[in-house]
Amino acid sequence: MRFLKLCFLLFCGLTLLACANQRMTTKTLPKGVALKKGVQLPNSTQVRYYIPHNEQTSRFFFARGGFWVEPGKGLLDGSRAVFSHYFPQSKLLDITANEDYGLLIDLQPTWDFESGKVIGKMAYRVLDGKSTTPLLTGEKQFSVTYDWGGGSAFYNAALRTTQLVLIDILNKLEPSAEKYPAVNKTAAIDLKDLANMEKPVSLGTGFYFNSIGQLLTANHVLDECLIIRVQSEGKELDATLKASSSLLDLAVLNTGTASTQYLPLRKNQELILGEMVSSVGYPLQGLLAETPNLTRGNVSAKSGMKGSLGHFQFSAPIQPGTSGGPIISESGQVLGVAVSTLNSKYLIEKGILPQNVNFGLDAKYVAQFLRKHQFSFSETAIDTKNNIQTSNDAALAASVRVACYQ
Amino acid sequence: MNTLKATLGIVLTLLAAGAHAEAKDFKLPPIMYYSTLEKSLFENLKQKPIFSQLDEELYGSPLRLAVTHTFAPTAGGTATGLTSAVLAGGSLGLLPIVSNNDLIITYTVAAHGKTLATFSYAENFTQATNIYSNQGLNQLDKKTMDWVMTTVDKFIADVSANTQVRELTSEYEFYFGAIK
Numbered sequence: 001m002r003f004l005k006l007c008f009l010l011f012c013g014l015t016l017l018a019c020a021n022q023r024m025t026t027k028t029l030p031k032g033v034a035l036k037k038g039v040q041l042p043n044s045t046q047v048r049y050y051i052p053h054n055e056q057t058s059r060f061f062f063a064r065g066g067f068w069v070e071p072g073k074g075l076l077d078g079s080r081a082v083f084s085h086y087f088p089q090s091k092l093l094d095i096t097a098n099e100d101y102g103l104l105i106d107l108q109p110t111w112d113f114e115s116g117k118v119i120g121k122m123a124y125r126v127l128d129g130k131s132t133t134p135l136l137t138g139e140k141q142f143s144v145t146y147d148w149g150g151g152s153a154f155y156n157a158a159l160r161t162t163q164l165v166l167i168d169i170l171n172k173l174e175p176s177a178e179k180y181p182a183v184n185k186t187a188a189i190d191l192k193d194l195a196n197m198e199k200p201v202s203l204g205t206g207f208y209f210n211s212i213g214q215l216l217t218a219n220h221v222l223d224e225c226l227i228i229r230v231q232s233e234g235k236e237l238d239a240t241l242k243a244s245s246s247l248l249d250l251a252v253l254n255t256g257t258a259s260t261q262y263l264p265l266r267k268n269q270e271l272i273l274g275e276m277v278s279s280v281g282y283p284l285q286g287l288l289a290e291t292p293n294l295t296r297g298n299v300s301a302k303s304g305m306k307g308s309l310g311h312f313q314f315s316a317p318i319q320p321g322t323s324g325g326p327i328i329s330e331s332g333q334v335l336g337v338a339v340s341t342l343n344s345k346y347l348i349e350k351g352i353l354p355q356n357v358n359f360g361l362d363a364k365y366v367a368q369f370l371r372k373h374q375f376s377f378s379e380t381a382i383d384t385k386n387n388i389q390t391s392n393d394a395a396l397a398a399s400v401r402v403a404c405y406q
Numbered sequence: 407m408n409t410l411k412a413t414l415g416i417v418l419t420l421l422a423a424g425a426h427a428e429a430k431d432f433k434l435p436p437i438m439y440y441s442t443l444e445k446s447l448f449e450n451l452k453q454k455p456i457f458s459q460l461d462e463e464l465y466g467s468p469l470r471l472a473v474t475h476t477f478a479p480t481a482g483g484t485a486t487g488l489t490s491a492v493l494a495g496g497s498l499g500l501l502p503i504v505s506n507n508d509l510i511i512t513y514t515v516a517a518h519g520k521t522l523a524t525f526s527y528a529e530n531f532t533q534a535t536n537i538y539s540n541q542g543l544n545q546l547d548k549k550t551m552d553w554v555m556t557t558v559d560k561f562i563a564d565v566s567a568n569t570q571v572r573e574l575t576s577e578y579e580f581y582f583g584a585i586k
Contacts, residue, residue: 022488023479057521061474067442068474152479220518246517247468247577305466307436309582365581372580 024156026085026163030142033164036171045175046182047090048101049083050194051075052406053224054201055109071111074154075120079107082162086170089177093194095226098187102180103128103135105169108196109158119143120157124165126173129184132193136172140164195226200403205281205292205325206230206253207399208262209334209370209377213255216366217324217402218339219244222251225404230255232292232400239402243373248310248361249339250369251324253402261397263326264378266333269364275299276330277314278392279338279358281322282401292399293322294392297356299335305342310365312336315356324402327360331383332391336360432456432566433585435578438464441473443511444551450558456566459585469574472514475546475554477507480530494537502534509546511554513561515571522570527557 035041058072076092083090093104104127112119121141125134142160146153169175204221208214215230222228228239230253237255244251279295297316304311314327318338327336342357370377436459439448451457451471460471479487490504513525531550546554565571579585 067476220520223520245577246520246522247574248581249468249518307438307461307464308466309468309578311466368581 023152024144024159026082026159029167030160030164033167035167036174039170039174040176041086041170042088043086043170043175044089044177045087045180046100046102046177047083047087047105048093048099048103048186049079049090049105049107050093051079051107051109052196052201054406069154071154074152074156075109075158078155078158078160079162082159082166086166093186093189095186095189095191098185100182101129101184101186102177102182103173103175104184104189104194105165106134106194107162107165109161111154111157113146114143116146117143118146118153118157120154120161122161122165124169126169127193128180129189132190136169138165138168140168191226195405197227197405199405200229201225201406202404203282203285203321204323204402205321205338205399206402207280207324207326207334207395208259209265210262210375211259212376213257213259214242214375215239215253215255215259215400216326216337217251217253218337219246219249219251220339221324221402222253222404225406227405228253229403229405230400231290231403243369243375245369248365248369250337250361250366252370252373252375259398261394262378263328263332263334263395263398264380265363265367266329266335267379267381269335269362269367270382271299271302271312271335271362271364273299273302276388277316277327277335278330278388278395279314279316279318279322279325279327280392280395280399281318281325281338282399283319283321285321285401290401292396292401293319294396297358300357304359308359310362311339311359312362314358314360316358317356318358325399326395328391328395329382330388330391331380331386332394333380333382334363334366336363337366432572432575433458434565434571434575435459435469435582435585436461436464436467437469437471437515438462438467439471439473442475443473443546443554446551447473447554447558450555454558454562456562468518470514470516470519472516473511474514475509475511477505478510478528479507499537502536504532504534506530506532509550509553511557513557513565515565515568515574517574522574523565523568525561525564525568527560529553 056072056076059068059070062069106125108123110121119141123139126136128135140161142157144153144156202221204218206215206217209216222241230237230239237257239253239255242252242254276298280292283293295316297314300315301313304313318341322338325338326334327338329335337360339361340359342354434456439460439462441447452460487505494501494503508528509531510526510528514521515523
């Protein structure tokens with residue numbers, strides 16, 4: 001009898017495991033959900049839907065399994081399957097294109113994990129392109145059992161959540177190509193209406209390098225931003241990306257507003273081993289006060305890790321959010337831009353406790369980058385008489401918080 | 407007319423030969439490699455002139471080449487897999503789980519964590535896995551690895567022709583000098 005029970009349990013377990021790996025389809029609806037009578041499918045409305053880039057590309061490497069877990073791919077595939085089923089004229093919004101649309105659906109998805117389940121949550125706003133007030137807003141969620149690798153789980157959660165969102169839209173707005181004609185242009189969409197302006201997707205530091213309001217920051221802070229904002233002393237400005245380098249991890253932003261405080265580069269970009277430096281940044285935002293931090297240290301090595309390009313090592317402590325901040329000498333010249341730190345977590349797991357090992361991009365490459373893109377900047381010679389307090393004040397005044405919104 | 411055809415043929419042949427030579431001479435800067443696949447793939451890539459500076463321990467490099475693999479279920483394979491899993495469970499594991507999936511090999515070139523280009527190659531495989539074996543759902547057998555090796559030449563042709571990768575190489579040379 002026990003043997004039979006074991007057989008039965010094993011049978012059920014494997015069947016459930018197999019079912020968890022199955023992709024759901026749009027043909028069935030979640031329990032208790034129905035389309036209103038009279039709603040015709042497929043719907044002919046020209047729909048554009050927006051999903052933040054960081055959610056589309058979200059993935060992480062599961063080292064023990066030796067594979068990538070890709071929530072972003074599941075989200076894109078799952079939502080695309082539902083949109084093409086209900087709205088065959090729908091397309092993921094491409095902000096670089098200028099296309100006609102009738103309805104715009106702004107999706108802000110998030111993931112939650114609970115007791116072996118993946119919970120897909122999706123906040124949504126429906127815009128008709130005429131008014132900034134949404135026609136409809138809401139949030140839906142759906143949970144599914146997590147499968148090995150998560151490929152089907154993320155897909156299924158995204159599929160069902162999107163399905164709930166679209167059914168809500170179909171039932172409440174009863175859209176049609178006549179009711180919402182494709183007379184709006186995607187190029188005219190105000191990106192501020194689309195982006196989640198309450199929560200930036202990334203934060204960093206930048207600093208002015210000339211008087212015409214142009215500033216330097218780390219390129220990784222600015223990945224696919226819809227809106228970039230810089231903030232200092234309570235003043236907030238919109239900024240646009242003027243030039244960037246993925247290789248150097250460097251970018252130039254333009255605020256279009258004159259800057260009275262800006263930092264010069266050291267003439268000939270000479271770096272002296274052991275010289276004292278200050279690092280200015282806006283670290284751990286949301287945890288620390290929204291005022292710039294200044295830390296002190298020295299140039300520990302003229303090169304970075306094995307294989308690094310144009311890096312030098314310094315000891316002034318930096319934290320997440322300091323990226324893009326200036327590393328300045330005692331006489332107030334930019335010696336580099338803070339770009340990275342040693343992966344402490346990885347080394348601690350290996351029994352090594354690193355201390356104050358941080359890396360900056362050498363100003364030599366910053367100057368080359370600025371010259372290549374024809375930005376004006378100033379250079380000053382080493383001045384040993386300069387007051388360190390004056391230098392620090394200048395660095396603090398020229399530094400800003402950089403926020404990227406999607 | 408025949409002369410014109412012959413001239414056109416020669417010109418096209420020379421152009422193709424030129425493009426081939428260009429791809430053959432193209433070299434990438436030192437680049438960090440990591441993969442979910444066997445070391446033999448790294449050794450194969452490293453032998454090619456374009457990847458002569460590929461290194462598994464170049465931890466500080468902003469440039470990364472990641473080679474990963476994933477299995478995508480096929481419509482028929484999902485149904486077969488489900489039936490097979492039920493049979494495997496019913497026979498207490500005496501029968502193996504037979505699965506049919508598309509194996510997708512993806513080569514990703516990234517700089518400072520930002521993906522510059524991805525190249526994916528897929529092939530359909532049927533695998534039998536015993537539920538008590540420690541084979542692992544993501545390990546590849548010899549036949550499958552043999553196919554993986556055939557993707558190397560396709561990848562090299564594709565990466566050599568990729569605009570983003572070419573631009574990155576030019577930018578590298580602008581800041582750090584010619585690639586040896």
